[in-house]
Amino acid sequence: MSPERTREARTLASVVLRWNPGSAVGHEREEMELDDSVLWARSASGDADAFTLLFTRHADEIYNYCFRRIGEWSVAEDALSIVFLEAWRRRGKELPPGKVLPWLYGTATNVVRNRRRSERRYRAALSRVPAPPSEPDIGEEVVARLDDERRITRALDLLVKLPRDQQDVFVLCAWTQLSYEDAAFALDIPVGTVRSRLSRARAFLEELDPAGRHEQGETPSTEGALER
């Protein structure tokens, strides 16, 4: 997490502390290190601050995942909100320790897959997103994001040639670097199925794109997925 994000999280954590009258001020460090599972459990009991902290913590992962499934940054931002609104709706679900983020990926997969239905369900909520403030127009940033969209469109053109279940596994494992176990949890399928689908997807994409660019990214860790 970037320093700015850490500050954001600290602010929200202090809100969590204030909200819980039983908590002492000296426990702020402990609150800061709260595990996802703890935040999820608090969210399940209706703690909106804990859930907002969870959002801040994982917004970027889900935002990028949605972008890589949809191909437009602006739509991905709305999808991000929908994913967390949907997660809040299903906050009663019990999640094993360490599986909150994989489950959020699974929720995002469903949101992206049923995009129209999700947008229809949360249309009213999305209409209440405040208008963007006058941000400085950073030309380079805009150009870079446009370039992202052009590149991901080409990747998605290739991806859509796969069966849908293989698309999900491929994006989660190869593009998002999720472990097989986490991908299996996200998609609610056995690990063996993840392996076989990923293997089939890779073989198919190798035929279409022998250069292997379909798995290339600018982050070095992407290579890890290729080696698995």
Next chain:
Amino acid sequence: MSSETFLPPFRELPRARLSRRAQHLRAEITRDQPVWVGRKRVLALAVLALGAVLLATPAFGLRDRIVHLFAADEQHPPELIRRYFRNQASGFGPPGTPSGVMPGRARVALAASVPGYGSQVLWVAPTKAGGFCSTWIGCNARRTSRFQATLMISGPTSRNSQPMPDSPNVHVFFEGQTILRPAASAVIRFEDGSSDRVRIVWVPRPIDAGFFLYELPKAHWKVGKRPVALSVEGTKGNRLARNSAPARYFREAQMSHLAPPSAAESNTTPLWSILAAAAAIIAAAGLVVWRLRVRGSGRP
């Protein structure tokens, strides 16, 4: 081939936007908390209401074999039903007096499924005078009759459209309608002192009347067990009105052989019993006589 990578880099959501989205999310989830609960409550109430309607609408008269369901308001009457209502007399005044019925507003009030018979559908239509007409009984155009009931005999018919009483598929029904608001059930009393009860299905305004359908069981076609009268009772069992005409119609129909025979059927079993008993007595007497003759002849 270009060496350009397909996948764009991982990018953070700009801080201002993230903050705005976080605030929005928090506002929505705190705003939506009671809404979700409200939706669940509405859903639960809807399920309860549906259950109540399903429990309230069945008529128990046909030994729980009939299911009555209100039809949707959007249901429009077919031309046959409209024509039927247009031709109905008013039920008061000289014959041919227009009933003032509004055929276009006819609706299915209840539909009954009778095993071995089929379905019985009741159409009702309001009249301009505040009354109603129905396809079962006729018109109560000015709401002058408090309780009306009639007899219907149905089943296979001969070529001249008369019911065939000997057929096992003949069904006898009592149909009734009442405008007595507290009426909850119709009671059918029989010659042997027993009675049976059927729930009245109330149709709301503009009809504002209750209807019932009762299939007379074959056990009550026999002499000594036939119906005597019909009455409507309130929820506490207080009698509100009584009508013996349909029971009289049934007995008359039996006498004129339009309804299933009662006397013949009821005599059939005793006659066979008498014949069987006589045969047994004769056989026993023959056996005794034969034994006496054998003894008289000196045999051991």
